[in-house]
Amino acid sequence: MEKYILALDQGTTSSRAIIFNKSGKIISLKQQEFNQIFPKPGWVEHNPAEIWLSQLTTAKLAMSAANITSENVAAIGITNQRETTVVWDKKTGIPIYNAIVWQDRRTSDIIDNLKQQGLTDIFKHKTGLVLDAYFSGTKLKWILDHVPQSRELAKQGKLAFGTIDTWIIWNLTNKRNHVTDESNASRTLLFNIHTGKWDDELLEILDIPKEILPQIVPSSGIIGEASSGLFGSRIPIAGIAGDQQAATFGNMCIKPGMVKNTYGTGCFLLMNTGEQALESNNNLITTIGWNVNNQRSYCLEGSVFIGGAVTQWIRDGLEFIHDSSEIEKLATSVPDNGGVVFVPAFAGLGAPYWDQYARGSILGLTRGTNKAHITRAALESIAFQVADIVEAMQNDSKVQLNTLRVDGGACKNNFLMQFQADILNTTVERPECLELTALGAAYLAGLAVGFWNSTAELELISTVERRFEPQMKDSMRKELLESWHEGIRRSRHWEKTDER
DSSP, X not given: OOOEEEEEEEOSSEEEEEEEOTTSOEEEEEEXXXXXBOSSTXXXXXXXXXXXXXXXXXXXXXXXXXXXXXXXEEEEEEEEOSSOBXXXXXXXXXXXXXXXXXXXXXXXXXXXXXXXXXXHHHHHHHHSOOOOTTSHHHHHHHHHHHSTTHHHHHHTTOEEEEOHHHHHHHHHTTTOOOEEEHHHHTTSSSEETTTTEEOHHHHHHHTOOGGGSOEEEOSEEEEEEEOHHHHSSOEEEEEEEEHHHHHHHHTTOOSXXXXXXXXXXXXXXXXXXXXXXXXXXXXXEEEEEEEETTEEEEEEEXXXXXXXXXXXXXXXXXXXXXXXXXXXXXXXXXXXXXXXXXXXXXXXXXXXXXXXXXXXXXXXXXXXXXXXXHHHHHHHHHHHHHHHHHHHHHHHHOOOOOEEEEESGGGGXXXXXXXXXXXXXXXXXXXXXXOHHHHHHHHHHHHHTTSSOOHHHHHHHOOEEEEEOOOOOHHHHHHHHHHHHHHHHHHTTTTOGGGO
């Protein structure tokens, strides 16, 4: 009987399920979008029940499309939007509040307060993270502060906290397993990346009861089984990693110095630093990549909050295009950006700026500007933001980037990939399989059950579809970057008038 790996890829705007064969090829893929909830400006929520239902539905549809049963599935690998936070009742399994999404900025005041108390360095040294509303810890604190009796229930062990991997596994295992892996735990502001444990001092600072936290398990290893009631028979759950760590593993950036960028809703650049937790001096974060065979791999990471999401805004907000696939044609209908600079700081700026009060801006408009110029500048903004992180990463690691490995939906855009190679002055490699987040989760699960024997075997099945080589003149690159950085300067601290 032929065996396959089922990867569950729970993202920010949709849930996907992908069946991979032993060659790492996609046998079937199903995707289902779910609602984005915006209760107030800067607030972003999801319905956890809708997330679970969409993920379960896609899993069943993918198996049906591949004409396979649970008997054919060697293991399930799970990858997920990372910092999104859910709290639910352990007895009923019902969330006590909507999931607060990683993009949500409601805890900015909590972050400001922690900074004013001089706690920045404590969090940085222990968690590798900067203090920002992006991460899970302050979202969890907000829920416990605002939902009546929730903190008391948490102390009594009646509530469960989790990132989306934890929520999916809880439901997959019919409430048997309340777990997360180190890659997801390292995004919470509550986890010590050096000891591999929840940190009592940080929990006390944020007033979070330890009883609410999930158990830490390896990224690759059998941690439970999907209930037979879901798929007909039990299936081992054997791989977990946050989406960007999974994409790094899927891109086979498994040696120190290797770098990948995922062009998703946001952009996420990770450099493997091996067994060394390299502390950044340039506002990047240190994160755990994965823990496989009791060996922890660390990464330097820079996050762009609005990457591919700018395409959605061009489509839905400005209505310049009807379908996201049309954006490349519109952007290349003009020879250049016409002097337009687009800073998509809709949710503040991530690395290396970490300015939660920055806001989006379009600069350099003239009477001759049209929608093609703005669209081109929007795509260019993705590459500019990545370039800022690469510069910070090179300064931290003292390693010069030779090749950038890419994945994610927006890397299908040839204009964007060529512009990225040009603005970085380095080679960009696009793989044959662009679903590397799901593939990374599949790899982690497959290694745990012997579906694949080693990472050396995985490297052999990884193939590059196209390489983009830099073609831009140095003078043009310098001019474009100078304009971009001027745009950044003018967009910063917008929400705080006293800092303008």
